[in-house]
Amino acid sequence: MRKRDPRIVLGLHRSRYERRILTSALDLGIDAIDTSFNYHGFSAHAALATVGSDLLPRFKLSTKVGFFPAVGQAEHSLDPDRLREALEQTNRDLGRAPDLVFLHNPERSLPGSSSVAQDTLGMACAAVERAAAEGLCGGWGISSWDPRPLPSLVDGTIPRPDAVMVRAGLLAGIDSLEASETLAARWDLNPTQLWGMSPFGGSATQPLWGKLDPRLFIQDPDEGLSTVQATFRTAYWLPRVGGIAVGTDSPSHLAELVDTLRYEANTGSLRTYRQLLRERADRQLL
Ligand SMILES: NC(=O)c1ccc[n+]([C@@H]2O[C@H](COP(=O)([O-])OP(=O)(O)OC[C@H]3O[C@@H](n4cnc5c(N)ncnc54)[C@H](OP(=O)(O)O)[C@@H]3O)[C@@H](O)[C@H]2O)c1
Numbered sequence: 001m002r003k004r005d006p007r008i009v010l011g012l013h014r015s016r017y018e019r020r021i022l023t024s025a026l027d028l029g030i031d032a033i034d035t036s037f038n039y040h041g042f043s044a045h046a047a048l049a050t051v052g053s054d055l056l057p058r059f060k061l062s063t064k065v066g067f068f069p070a071v072g073q074a075e076h077s078l079d080p081d082r083l084r085e086a087l088e089q090t091n092r093d094l095g096r097a098p099d100l101v102f103l104h105n106p107e108r109s110l111p112g113s114s115s116v117a118q119d120t121l122g123m124a125c126a127a128v129e130r131a132a133a134e135g136l137c138g139g140w141g142i143s144s145w146d147p148r149p150l151p152s153l154v155d156g157t158i159p160r161p162d163a164v165m166v167r168a169g170l171l172a173g174i175d176s177l178e179a180s181e182t183l184a185a186r187w188d189l190n191p192t193q194l195w196g197m198s199p200f201g202g203s204a205t206q207p208l209w210g211k212l213d214p215r216l217f218i219q220d221p222d223e224g225l226s227t228v229q230a231t232f233r234t235a236y237w238l239p240r241v242g243g244i245a246v247g248t249d250s251p252s253h254l255a256e257l258v259d260t261l262r263y264e265a266n267t268g269s270l271r272t273y274r275q276l277l278r279e280r281a282d283r284q285l286l
Helices: 019-027 044-052 080-094 114-133 174-186 227-234 251-262 267-285
Strands: 008-011 032-034 060-065 067-069 074-076 100-104 139-144 163-167 194-197 243-247
Touching (some): 008 251, 019 044, 044 080, 060 080, 080 114, 100 114, 100 163, 163 174, 174 267, 227 251
Parallel strands (some): 008 243, 032 060, 100 139, 139 163, 163 194, 194 243
Antiparallel strands (some): 067 074
C-alpha cells in the first residue's frame, strides 16, 4: 500500500462504477473520489453504495449538485430548494454525508444581468453553505467548466467556498485559466483549495496528444515519462492547482498517473506557453 497522496482525486464522471478501481485507488494511496448527483444516469451515489459501501468510509468523497432529471435530458437549476432536496437524497443514497459538495457548473443558470446573476449565485451558495452547517455535507465548493462569468460576481456578499474546481491542463484555454486564477484570488483560496479537473479533456487518445510533446513542460523528464503522463502532470500548473480530478477505470493507468507526481515543472517553458496563448487571444480580438 502506497503512502496517501491527496493530489489525485479519482473522478467518476465516465466510470463504470466497479469495485476494482476503488480498491486499486486505495492501494495506490488515492483516497479521494469525485462524483455527482447526475453521473451514471443520476444513479452514481446508489451505484457507489452498492459496489463499495464498506469502502466509502475510507474515502474523502466529493459530489456535485445542479443538474436534475428532466424529460429527455438533464436540466440545470440553482433553485435553493431543489439543491437542498438533491443534497438530502445524496445523503440517503450514499448512506453517509459527502465530505464536500460542489455547486455544479453554476454559470449554466446565471442570467445576463450581473445584479440578478449575483443574487442567484449568492442564494445558491448560501443554500449549500447552510446544508454544510447542518451536517448534510462536510464543506462546499464550486465546480465550474467555464468560470469566465464568475470573478466579476464575487464581492463581499457571496459566501466564500471551501474549494473551487476548474478545468486544468493544455486544453483549458487562456481565458479559462485566467478566470480561474482571478476567481481563486478574489476568494483568497490557498493552493490546496483550487482543484483541477479533466486534464485530458475527457480522452487521452485525442489526435492533439500525438502532435504536441508535453514533456517540454517538465523539468528533467526521463525516458520513463510518457506523453500521457506529462500531459497529466502539466495540468497541475495550468492553472496552479493542489489536486486534480482525473477519470480512469484502469488500475494500471491510475498507477501511471501516481508515478508522475515526482516530476516538477519547467517554469520557463510554461511561462512562454502562457504568453503565446495570451498573445494569440489578443490578436484574435483585433
Ligand atoms: N463541470 C464539472 O464539474 C466537471 C466536468 C468534467 C469533469 N469533471 C471532473 O473531472 C473528472 C475527470 O474528467 P473526465 O473523465 O471528463 O476527463 P479526463 O480525466 O480528462 O479523461 C479521462 C480519460 O482519460 C483516460 N486516462 C486516464 N489516465 C490514463 C492513462 N494513464 N493512460 C491512458 N488513458 C488514461 C481514461 O481512460 P481509461 O479509463 O482507459 O484509463 C479516461 O477515458 C470527472 O470524473 C469529474 O470528477 C468535472
